[in-house]
Amino acid sequence: GENVEQHPSTLSVQEGDSAVIKCTYSDSASNYFPWYKQELGKRPQLIIDIRSNVGEKKDQRIAVTLNKTAKHFSLHITETQPEDSAVYFCAASEYSGAGSYQLTFGKGTKLSVIP
Amino acid sequence: GAGVSQSPSNKVTEKGKDVELRCDPISGHTALYWYRQSLGQGLEFLIYFQGNSAPDKSGLPSDRFSAERTGGSVSTLTIQRTQQEDSAVYLCASSLEGTGHYGYTFGSGTRLTVV
Numbered sequence: 001g002e003n004v005e006q007h008p009s010t011l012s013v014q015e016g017d018s019a020v021i022k023c024t025y026s027d028s029a030s031n032y033f034p035w036y037k038q039e040l041g042k043r044p045q046l047i048i049d050i051r052s053n054v055g056e057k058k059d060q061r062i063a064v065t066l067n068k069t070a071k072h073f074s075l076h077i078t079e080t081q082p083e084d085s086a087v088y089f090c091a092a093s094e095y096s097g098a099g100s101y102q103l104t105f106g107k108g109t110k111l112s113v114i115p
Numbered sequence: 116g117a118g119v120s121q122s123p124s125n126k127v128t129e130k131g132k133d134v135e136l137r138c139d140p141i142s143g144h145t146a147l148y149w150y151r152q153s154l155g156q157g158l159e160f161l162i163y164f165q166g167n168s169a170p171d172k173s174g175l176p177s178d179r180f181s182a183e184r185t186g187g188s189v190s191t192l193t194i195q196r197t198q199q200e201d202s203a204v205y206l207c208a209s210s211l212e213g214t215g216h217y218g219y220t221f222g223s224g225t226r227l228t229v230v
Contacts, residue, residue, distance in 0.1 A: 043222060044221050045221070101146075102171070105157060
């Protein structure tokens with residue numbers, strides 16, 4: 001099955017700086033890679049995703065890059081703000097047969113933005 | 116409904132009692148997932164339902180855990196003879212399955228405390 005490694009586990013940045021979180025995956029057949037943000041005490045929410053037919057996707061201050069050859073993908077947050085402080089989870093989609101897909105999640109990165 | 120609904124939001128139970136957690140997915144979402152999240156930890160996969168297919172129960176930690184999904188909609192996760200290590204937030208998610216994968220929408224979770 002799929003295995004997703006996520007680094008770093010914790011990350012502290014000064015407000016206004018950039019933050020980068022990296023993930024690697026093991027199954028070359030995986031073709032969908034979402035990122036979730038979980039604020040303290042709240043549910044994980046999808047913030048951006050990328051499919052394997054593109055190498056980069058941007059949405060305002062966040063961007064995701066995908067390197068299929070190396071089997072890694074990254075989340076980039078620019079001009080960080082205190083409200084970006086949360087736990088971020090990456091995931092990779094694995095086809096489990098009969099039209100069924102499952103996400104395998106990384107263990108999460110706790111991002112702290114220091115004002 | 117507009118989102119994934121879970122009930123109860125909080126549940127305190129005595130060790131050895133049985134509990135039932137409910138999840139009402141987004142209407143039309145054929146895939147439903149249960150995850151467990153211990154304090155400060157990642158997302159532990161429990162079980163996955165997809166349409167009328169047999170559920171993937173590979174993540175259930177013991178035979179005290181079971182789940183069912185009636186009519187392809189509402190799901191109930193049952194924990195029998197609860198133990199203190201079962202204390203966690205239980206998250207349900209649903210997804211629209213099709214020719215590819217779509218992101219999950221998570222519910223707000225049920226915080227289970229076993230005393």
